[in-house]
Amino acid sequence: MNVDPIRNGIVIDHITAGKGAQIYSLLGLDSLDVSVALIRNVASKRLGRKDIIKIDAEIPVDFDVIGYVDPGATVNIIRNGKTAEKKTMRLPEILTDVIKCKNPRCITTTEQELKHVFRLADADKMEYRCIYCETRAE
Amino acid sequence: MRSIIDILDLSTEELDSLIAVALDIIDHPRKYAHMCDGLKLATLFFEPSTRTRMSFEAAMYELGGHVISMASAASSSAAKGESVADTVKVISCYADIIAIRHPKEGAALVAANNASIPVINGGDGGHCHPTQTLADLLTIHREKGKLGGLTIGVCGDLKFGRTVHSLINAMSRYEGNRFVLISPEELKVPDYVVDEALERKGIPYRETTDLDAAMPELDILYMTRIQRERFFNEEEYLRLKDSYILTADRMKNAGDDMIVMHPLPRVNEISVAVDDDPRACYFKQVLNGKYMRMALMLMLLQEAGKLEGVGTNGSRTVTL
CATH class of the missing domain: 3.40.50.1370 (Aspartate/ornithine carbamoyltransferase)
Structure with a gap:
């Protein structure tokens, strides 16, 4: 299966197979009015199988979202048909408005305008906790 | 602006200093009786409390300061839907330091992030005290x-x-x-x-x-x-x-x-x-709590520059 190369845009590569849809959703790519391709289960020498997302425009991307879902992914910025920048992802220290706190006792449940902010509590366990109530992200 | 939300906001060295000040207050109460002359503590208790609120209030009175408070959450603007953030922005205009208790976990952090004066967590749900x-x-x-x-x-x-x-x-x-x-x-x-x-x-x-x-x-x-x-x-x-x-x-x-x-x-x-x-x-513990709240308020007010140049005898510097 082939998807045409893009001339100016973003390629999110080396996504662990199965996580592409989650990244697609969390980045809000479904609401873009540019061409976006989510390619699943592509053969990969390094990963065996991987997902790829191609966005046919250089839009602002929340790298924290990608780093949170899949820290092994890479992001390539394509300009004039060439890779202009290559970014490797890592677990972000702080996650803002990516996930919601599920603790019914948390202040975020009653103060709707508050941002849902999580801090990286344990990188080895990929564990995030709400900065307000310390509840672990599910 | 320094606030105390969690006990881990204080280093062990600062805890030692607070204990030392509290012990000095116990031994020399008169030395501290006017340290907070002219300063105001606002107690914002959104959840029923007797001892913690009264302990804060007694602590401020024993330092020579004043206390302003809301009668209860039910009679406050919170009952009208005002957010914690807005409430503390308003109270920051009236007081020099805030003690807050709230049933929701993290409310004290929200208060500290929005106040322009020091905030002390007097209990936020099941989280910290x-x-x-x-x-x-x-x-x-x-x-x-x-x-x-x-x-x-x-x-x-x-x-x-x-x-x-x-x-x-x-x-x-x-x-x-x-x-x-x-x-x-x-x-x-x-x-x-x-x-x-x-x-x-x-x-x-x-x-x-x-x-x-x-x-x-x-x-x-x-x-x-x-x-x-x-x-x-x-x-x-x-x-x-x-x-x-x-x-x-x-x-x-x-x-x-x-x-x-x-x-x-x-x-x-x-x-x-x-x-x-x-x-x-x-x-x-109840009595000790009052002394430690006195020591903590002195520390935060001093760090906020509220104890400088206000005293009549220049004796308002606390050794922490």
Whole structure:
């Protein structure tokens, strides 16, 4: 299966197979009015199988979202048909408005305008906790 | 602007300094009687409280300052839907320091992030209650003469008991302490407290449901109330509320120098008969809490520059 190369845009590569849809959703790519391709289960020498997302425009991307879902992914910025920048992802220290706190006792449940902010509590366990109530992200 | 939300916001050196100031206040109360002349504490208690609010108020009065407060959350603008952020922005215009209690976890952090004056967390849901821990630390220091090398039993509601979480966090920073966590299975210490305060630091601890078996090994028994207001399910509360009751008879299992602590209020988890036992220290904690709140307010007001150049005799600098 082939998807045409893009001339100016973003390629999110080396996504662990199965996580592409989650990244697609969390980045809000479904609401873009540019061409976006989510390619699943592509053969990969390094990963065996991987997902790829191609966005046919250089839009602002929340790298924290990608780093949170899949820290092994890479992001390539394509300009004039060439890779202009290559970014490797890592677990972000702080996650803002990516996930919601599920603790019914948390202040975020009653103060709707508050941002849902999580801090990286344990990188080895990929564990995030709400900065307000310390509840672990599910 | 420095605020105190969690006991971990204070280093052990700062805790030592606060204890030293509190002990000096006990010995020389007149020296501190006008330190806060002209300054105002705002107590924002969105949840019923008698002792914590009155302790803060008494502490400020004994420093020569004034107190402004809302009568209750029901009569405040919060009842009209005002956010915590807006409330503290307004109160920052009236007062020099805020003590807040709120039923929602994290409310004190929201207050601190939005206030332009120091905020002290007087309890946010089941999360943290750092000034109770300051009271506990001064009590342990005065009764045991040290803060390390102790076996600390905490008993009762260890899940929602915010005083327990703060105490474990604080005491885990002193060398040689070990913990015995005594609770029903349903009310065990949350994973994050165990992970961050005990597991990662390699602090010895064990969890048990058996208070009697644990008693002989304890230097401190910290009892807590099963808190009805933390349960969404009344049946669950009724099933668990009498899990542990400390009686004079049970105290026979304890060592002669074990002390009994409790953040109060108690319901029935410590029999009144235990009050006469010289090992019972819970009313001493109340008094110690006032002194530590005095020391803490002095520290924060000094850091905020509120104690400089206001005094008539230039004696408002506190050595911390």
